[in-house]
Amino acid sequence: MIPAAFDYIRPASLDEACRVLGDAGDEAKILAGGQSLLPLLRLRLAYPAALVDLGRVPGLRGVEDRGDHVFIGALTTHDEVLRSAVVREHVPLVALATATVADPAVRHRGTFGGSLAHADPAGDLPAVALALDCVFVARSGEGEREIPAAEFFVDYLEPALHPGEVLLGVRVPKLGAGWGFHYEKFHRTAQAWAVVGVAAAVRVEGGSLEEARIGLTNMGPAPVRARAVETALRGVAPAPGGNGGAGGSRDPLRDACGEAAEGTAPPADLHAGQDYRRHLARVLTYRAVRAASA
Amino acid sequence: MPRITVTVDGVRYEEEVEPRLLLVHLLRDRLGKTGTPVGCDTGNCGACTVMLDGRSAKSCSVLAVQADECDVVTIEGLGRAAELHPMQKAFHTEHALQCGYCTPGMIMAAIDLLRDDPDPSDEAIRAGLEGNLCRCTGYCNIVRAVRRGAREMSGEEVRTS
Amino acid sequence: MTEQLDAGLVARQIAESDQLSDPSGVREVGRARRRKEDARLVTGRTMWTDNIQLPGMLYVAFLRSPMAHARITRVDVSAARVQPGVVAAYAGQDLADEQGSLPCAWPVSEDVVIPDHPPMAVDTVRYVGEAVACVVATDRYKAADALEAIEVDYEPLEAVLDMTEALAEGGPRVHEAGNQAFTWKFAGGDIEAAFRDAPVVIDRTYVQQRLIPTAMEPRAVVATTDGDAFTLYSATQIPHVLRVMLALTTGIPEHRLRVVAPDVGGGFGSKLQVTAEEVLCLLLTRRLGKPVKWTESRSEGNLTVHHGRDQLQRISVAAERDGRIRGVRVDLLADMGAYLMLVTPGVPLLGAFMYNGIYKMDAYDFTCTGVFTTKMPTDAYRGAGRPEATFAIERAVDELAHELGLDPIEVRRRNWITHQEFPYTTIAGLTYDSGNYEAATDRALALFGYDKLRAEQADRRDRRDPVQLGIGVSTYTEMCGLAPSRVLGSLSYGAGGWEHAAVRLLPTGKVEVVTGTSPHGQGHETAWSQIVADALGVPFDDVSVLHGDTAVAPRGMDTYGSRSLVVGGVAVLRACEKVKDKARDLAAHLLEAAPGDVEFTAGEFRVRGTSEGRTIQELALAAFAAHDLPDGFEPRLDADATFDPENFSFPHGTHLCAVEVDTETGTAKIRSYVAVDDVGSVVNPLIVEGQVHGGIAQGIAQALFEEAVYDSEGNLLTTTMADYLIPSAADLPEFVTDRTETPATSNPLGVKGVGEAGTIASTPAVVNAVVDALRPYGVHDVPMPCTPERIWRVLGGGGGTGGSATGWAGPTESEGGAR
Structure with missing residues (x-):
């Protein structure tokens, strides 16, 4: 299918981008890698009056080690994220989740910031941003603003960005030694969207979970942080207990993960019902925490 | 209308394009590069995969304006001077195509995956081709072809089975 | 600058590499010749229909119904006509006098109802996606834009979606004549006697879900005329049948109509059709005097390329306690969709003679009722009728084995036609000319490592491993090589074979x-x-x-x-x-x-x-x-x-599948797959193996991944490849294939045909494996596709029935049963 017509603006600088976006208001959409946007345009599910292509705006691309955090520029492609030694070393959860995004060709074009700003609850990166308490840095004509991940994902495909605001990048905190990570994605075919995904960051001390941070993919109209299970996991031993399976002896980790879907409002759609998604959230959280603790 | 400059299979083109023109339609309808077909609307099938500045990209999910000042290589630009690219040859040798509609994209994706992993395991080949759908082959011979192509591209002598 | 490829040199290169690859061999037949076709396909020098450009060509786009069932009260194309670049825009009414009715070439029975099927809806739409208007413009972008200027008013009618409800009295009707398209019966032997006092009766209902064939090349049509003669290029499997049918439908004299199938990117039955778009493009070029092109988008194709399968199968098997089958009774409901297209009603009949499979029995009884619904019409899809039949009998035989505590392969051995018994006339009246089920099965078992896998399965069951192993078998045959003209005539088919x-x-x-x-x-x-x-x-x-x-x-x-x-x-x-x-x-x-x-x-x-x-x-x-x-x-x-063959040919084989089922998430993952097929003599083993691979993949896709889903209002939900899940390389295993050869006696080459075998065989092998994995949980069926969610539900998730992941029913009698 074929997109409806739109105006195309390709600003050469950040200032220009902010200006044209400010002028256009709601009518304009930002084009980053376009890997989510182009299918929407082709199916005529979106009719923006204008696309503002950030592809040639300098300074939005790249990964930087900034001491206590890693800054990932919004236009850094998934592929570049995956190739970044800094990412792999300091924020490996980002790499683990990014490796599951779509397929290689899409990862060459799709961007880190674009995926997050798309605020698709089925996207893989928002759960990671939530679990890691990332900070989003955005800029408009009125200046720069920081948005904590917990406030960034407002609703379905709705990020906390104002019209005229450009996401510059994301600060991904380094959690330091003692932390383990895992992204557990459940999908029906390799390139399909996550039915449910779980991003886990855990710190184990003395054989029990000192801290666990869990972000959930596709468990609500917006990506969610699973606070209830985080609380339940505290103090639990992640080491294998029982056979981990059906009918085995009690496994405190499994019990704690029973809280994983608490407070979520998962969608019911072609790919899964709500109850199944809740069930998956529990099973996958268990697996993610186990893997992250290993 | 935006004016773009794009190099496709070694030829430089200057074109005025509607902003919404998809790269694949620029290739097919304007430049006559019909070797690259379209198989879906959603970026799933990968039939339209080309090399965009050296990396695989689905040309149905790229606007022509985004390809401004870029270098595009399609299946038609792979072979050089009457010599098939080793991957093209490998697809033929291993019978890795039937109807051939997915083949241009599949070959581009296969070449791309070898850049990062010149000696991939079967599992890595399958994962690397997850964005390219084939309805005819069941993929077994495609995996064999990529394995063969990898060996040939690394210069190793390959015996025909 | 890249030098251009020299076609001749490339061809020689390919030829040279082939010589090296196959140095011996006096005879060509039987050699693994690399394909001649490949040179253009691997270099992009193809002629897909959409590649064709003719001077002055115009582009067609169709506006399609968003309603499953509605009366069209108004169509206004006037605003579209004045859009830039638009040459013409028409509603169905504008074409009503000349568009005719799309043909059905298989009036299967005396009672068959063949409703009028206008290529473009005139007063009523009966499925989402039916064309209601069209635009012809100077390029495809302008044509797409102009569609949005067309106004259509609909008066909604009730959708008809469920076949059983459709047949009930007093419900909404798809067509005036009612929702029953036909009934068709066939019987052999005394079925009442077979079932009377039968010690064992297996009675099961299976759903053959609706499938979207999904050839990789979307359909495309180019039509052109010099004012007198017409040429139609189409991504079709059937240029010859199409020419006859289009001449009859449009009134263009047959000798003034040329039909060309250029390079065609897969079909699988979906391009065995006379489509609305082919007829309409001819009419448009006739009206406008210019060449026209239409190329579908994938989402348009998912809506409007004919769908496959969609049957509700009730199968009963009467047997002795030793497993010997006495008789099989089959009652089918087959969803025709909204109209009867080229061979729509004939598809279930191609399975009618196959529900007895490779087994000997005393009686067989088959009834099929074709049902109209407000969905896209169904028609041939790889296997067409035979996968459905094979699935039902192969699933039911596994159920019989389970019921009797026998190994599924042993039950098959006790019933199948032995190699000494060929030629063998089955209870369904077909004469299977040759085969050796023992040889194919023995070979498959050896390649598969059957005993070892059974041991692993027992171990996992003992350990109550959350990942259970299931083993599935399918010993299939099929009738193909369509077909003896006399037989087709006796089945009311409109042409010969x-x-x-x-x-x-x-x-x-x-x-x-x-x-x-x-x-x-x-x-x-x-x-x-x-x-x-x-x-x-x-x-x-x-x-x-x-x-x-x-x-x-x-x-x-x-x-x-x-x-x-x-x-x-x-x-x-x-x-x-x-x-x-x-x-x-x-x-x-x-x-x-x-x-x-x-x-x-x-x-x-x-x-x-x-x-x-x-x-x-x-x-x-x-x-x-x-x-x-x-x-x-x-x-x-x-x-x-x-x-013109005297008989069908009857490929057969044994497929074995091992599936690991994660009982926590419900995921079924194929661990190994072995196929030993007997397709008779082989002309090119490379091509045969490729056909088997691809067929297996499509059969697995039906078992595990694919389903066309309509919502309660008749909207198709699986319109894109993001929703209709075609497996990728990462979703499928390596297949181990081998062959046995018993030459066909019905033709001098001894060949049997191989295009559909893999698809027919693999679906039941996979589902049998999934069910086998879940037997200890008291599970006896998983509806297709066996998605993780469905498996979770049959295990009791979400309050479903059929056992529970925590309610282990314990090892069953069939485990370790006699082999």
């Missing part, structure tokens, strides 16, 4: 073969060349195969039903024999010998016992020169031949 070929020796000794088959991925150019090379003793590379254009190949019945080699390949062989006979006469004349004394070996005719001879190439030139021909000998070495 013969195939045509012409072979001509050119003056330089090269050979042109014209075939009536219409390949779209099957490699006929290669395989036919192999047949001709052997028959005429000419080099493989000296043969060209022409096809897919009614101006070049005027006679044919096209490609579907695993028929091309079995019928068309044999026609090629027959034509070669005739050419050889002519050449022999000429040779005898030139050598001054009696034709009976002239022997033919390796491309040369020689007088017996002498060294004097003429090569076939020399004879070709002699015929062309015509200086010295026998009296009455026409100066050409060519011949036509038509082959």
